[in-house]
Amino acid sequence: MRHAKGPLLTVDVGERTATETTIDELLETYVGGRAAATALAHERIPFDADPFDPDNRAYLSTGPLQQSQMSFTGRMNMTGLSPLTDGLVSTNAGGYLSRNFVGTGISVLELVGESDELLAVHVRDDGVSFEEVPELEGATVPETSDYMDDRHGLGPEHCIAIGPAGENRVRFASVMTFDSRAFGRGGLGAVLGAKNVKCVTFEGDAAPPVEIPDPPEMDIHREAAQSDDLMRRQGTTGGTEFINDNFSLPTRYFREYEFEHVADIGGDAVEEKKYKKGACSACAYACKLPTRDEETGVETEGPEFETVYSFGSCQGVGDIVDVMRGNELCDTLGMDTISAGVTVAAYLDSEDEFGNAALAQEVTEKIAYREGIGDVLAAGVDRCHDDLGVDNYTVKGMEFAAHDGRVLHGQGLSYAVANRGGDHMYAGMLSLEYSGELDPEGTLGKAETLVEEENASAFRDTGIVCAFGSDYVTDERLETLFDADYDDLMAVGAATVRLERHFNNQRGFDRADDRLPYEIPDLEDAIEEYYDARGWDDGIVPDETIETAVPSAD
Known part of the structure; x- marks a missing residue:
């Protein structure tokens, strides 16, 4: 391999x-x-x-x-x-x-x-x-x-x-x-x-040689350059209105399922502010979003969909320039836009101030410097929700991404069992449910698919391959690129998930941590199906399944 x-x-x-x-x-x-x-x-x-x-x-x-x-x-x-x-x-x-x-x-x-x-x-x-x-x-x-x-x-x-x-x-x-x-x-x-x-x-200039097969290396590069995907123009915001209209865009700290001002913060609104192309190293896909508002002078990279949700709909803010300001504050001060935006939304809820973008920006800055209420909010929703008197919309302490498990039940199951908590990138259930490939209703019978998606995501982050390249870096091409059967690649992903879970088990994580702050159908039975598929008893990884080839720390 x-x-x-x-x-x-x-x-x-x-x-x-x-x-x-x-x-x-x-x-x-x-x-x-x-x-x-x-x-x-x-x-x-x-x-x-x-x-x-x-x-x-x-x-x-x-x-x-x-x-x-x-x-x-x-x-x-x-x-x-x-x-x-x-x-x-x-x-x-x-x-x-x-x-x-x-x-x-x-x-x-x-x-x-x-x-x-x-x-x-x-x-x-x-x-x-x-x-x-x-x-x-x-x-x-x-x-x-x-x-x-x-x-x-x-x-x-x-x-x-x-x-x-x-x-x-x-x-x-x-x-x-x-x-x-x-x-x-x-x-x-x-x-x-x-x-x-x-x-x-x-x-430096000491990169060890690793020969990457071509094809498919340059085929992937050429196809990325020639793609006309909406994502190349609007990044992940291209599906904002579709998600809002057909599924759920969590709004006003999860009180509502759709946002009436979605058109003002969605893909078209972002594309209007985009002033040049942006990319990552060596990537011809160029899906990044350098944006600028000429009237106010606000300039940032983004916002992507998750930030449109966290600093937009979740806060009740319906102006793309205000969302851009929140995005730039987080980048400049060094904070995760999802957790920061959702935590500020929880504060706005406690103060009955949804839609107050100026207050949201003020509080975001206070968090970074731990000033006033920012010192409380800097701990995240899980640790401060009681002080605020709001519901605890987290899993394992991590604030939810935008893709609503109350509507996408397979994604809800994914949030519940993910070692990382309420994060959307841990498995790809949301994509399957948005596309209709998997019925978004219900949790039973989805565990095997969830295991496959978790393993695939873990290997993608191991390779490392961008999640947005899945249409180009196909399973067959992965086999060629890594000189291994697909099942062997997925075994590496499975081992990664297993090591994460075992580490967390040693810290006291168990079945009680695999939960959601809301109800979805048959969740407990679906979690049992997931444990069975993983070979874990009550969410605990057996010690004898852990094998490493790791030098000990001195």
Whole structure:
């Protein structure tokens, strides 16, 4: 099976040391990306660690396809113990970082320890250096990447960075790259903040050779360039009105199922503000959304559909420029737009202030700096809903994505059992139910499909292949690209899900955590079907099924 190449680089930011470890056996088994990082995290993060402990580790990892020039591969994975869910979380981001990362010659970066000074870490193909940057305390993400560009010639395409939210340990703080691309869900920005790491830069020309078959490499690239998909013009917002009219667009903190101002924040509204094309590294699909409002001067990248929901319908805000402002605040301050927007919506609910965009923006900024009510909201809905007097719309502590499990029952089942919680990217049930390939009504009989979708998503994040490339990077092409049978690829995905669940089990997660804050048909029986399909008894992974090829942490 084709896999990433290069050692694990462990950087102890407290001791200011960098150590390379050969992990060829691990990469042969787990390929790279999410699977390799999950295996390392399972072995090397103590099961009883606090997310803000120096012993927690953050992993940045790449797959073999990042050593190609194929479309849909400009992404990277990040994994660690989540301050939001208290379990293992993986998230990935696009942009232009991946080729600079593999240029250093490594396959995985591991950050451990805690610095006594605010720190920038510079990873190059000839070594690692540490730079104390007290002058960047409180700096925004763009200010940080501008500083690195001016001082070292390493702009945002070379950099991961946190904003004030990460420094202040907002539990849904993101790690940003290219200023506007987020390792968003789960709060790994707060993990870097706890380690006192402001940014990490990457530069080099030592990428280990990985031969990617062509075809299909250039076929995929050509088809992406010639595509006339709506997504190339409107990103993920292209289906906003369809979802609102035919399914559900959660509105006013889940009080309602459709939004009367959807046309003012949907795909057409976003496309009207788009002023140029945007892409990720080496990708001809170019589905990103650089947007600008000429009248107000507001400029951002996006919003994508999830932000249209979280800062639009969920808050009762019906002006695309206000949604753009919320999006830009989160990117600049370093926060996940879904969790931030939904948490602010919960606050608006408590204050009977739905639709007050100015208040929403004010509170969003206060969260990043933990000022006033922002200090309460920075913990996320799961920890602050009692204080607000609102319902707890989370799973495992993670705020819901837009795709409403009250209507899409297979997606609801997915939210309930997902190791990551209320996240839409953990499995692809929503796509099947929107398209009609799977009846959105009911949960029974969907477990086998859910397992398949979870495994496929886990391998996609391992490869690493963009989720929007599924029509181009088909199952047959995956077999060629990775030189393996599809079933073997899915076995890697299954092993990843199993390791995540086992890690969380050791932290006390059990069947009681696989739940929803609302009722859908036959959920408990469907969860049993899911456990049976996975071979888990009551949601617990048997210890004897866990096998790793991971070097122990020193």
